[in-house]
Amino acid sequence: xxxSDLPRPYPLLLxxxxxxxxxxxxxxxxxxxxxxxxxILDGAWWPxxxxxxxxxxxxxxxxxxxxxxxxxxxxxxxxxNGLPTRLVIDDQVVHLDxxxxxxxxxxxxxxxxxxFALLVVPPDTTADAAREAMARAVRADNITQATxxxxxxxxxxxxxxxxKAEREPEAGAADAAG
Numbered sequence: 182x183x184x185s186d187l188p189r190p191y192p193l194l195l196x197x198x199x200x201x202x203x204x205x206x207x208x209x210x211x212x213x214x215x216x217x218x219x220x221i222l223d224g225a226w227w228p229x230x231x232x233x234x235x236x237x238x239x240x241x242x243x244x245x246x247x248x249x250x251x252x253x254x255x256x257x258x259x260x261x262n263g264l265p266t267r268l269v270i271d272d273q274v275v276h277l278d279x280x281x282x283x284x285x286x287x288x289x290x291x292x293x294x295x296x297f298a299l300l301v302v303p304p305d306t307t308a309d310a311a312r313e314a315m316a317r318a319v320r321a322d323n324i325t326q327a328t329x330x331x332x333x334x335x336x337x338x339x340x341x342x343x344x345k346a347e348r349e350p351e352a353g354a355a356d357a358a359g
Contacts, residue, residue: 221324225315226287227302233261233277234268241270244289248297251275253290260284260301285327300327310334 228236233256241251250273258264258279267276280288289297300318302311314334317323325333 221298222286222300222318222327222330223297225300225302225318227304227306227311227315229304231260231262231304233264237268237275237277238270241268241273241275244297245271245273248289248291251289251291252293253278253288255280255288255290257284257286283328285331298327300330302331307336310336 226240228240230236237254241254244251251270253276255278256264264277264279267274269275278288284303285301287299287301289299291297300314302314306314314330317325317330317334318327323330
């Protein structure tokens with residue numbers, strides 16, 4: 182039996198490593214594995230902090246291995262703690278563009294005009310929600326915008342317990358104290 186005849190794993194599964202604590206500067210990345218690039222997103226990235234100078238080098242290093250040299254990165258400046266105009270990563274200058282793409286997307290450019298859009302999973306996302314968002318983003322048939330993926334995969338917050346109402350003194354109790 183050839184490897185191609187084996188059933189493919191369920192598309193929402195990621196390696197168990199995603200459950201481990203990940204230090205800033207470690208790239209958690211999934212890329213679409215089809216050649217068509219017909220989906221809205223080409224991949225997903227889960228940075229562990231909002232420090233772009235700590236997080237971006239690992240992402241760029243991994244992407245360079247798969248895509249070749251990365252020349253530009255478009256990010257929402259308001260989503261990151263400080264945004265330099267460029268970084269030197271693996272002896273290559275990468276320009277950072279403060280595009281208003283939204284803090285849920287990063288645009289990667291290789292060459293002159295070849296763009297890749299990655300969903301950015303917020304750093305404080307739970308592992309289960311991040312796993313689901315990343316898996317949805319990399320599906321070849323995905324036509325859902327990054328914002329909608331994040332909304333759909335964010336668990337509903339637990340309702341706050343209602344404060345206990347203070348009991349009012351019973352009628353006549355105040356009279357007895359006097």
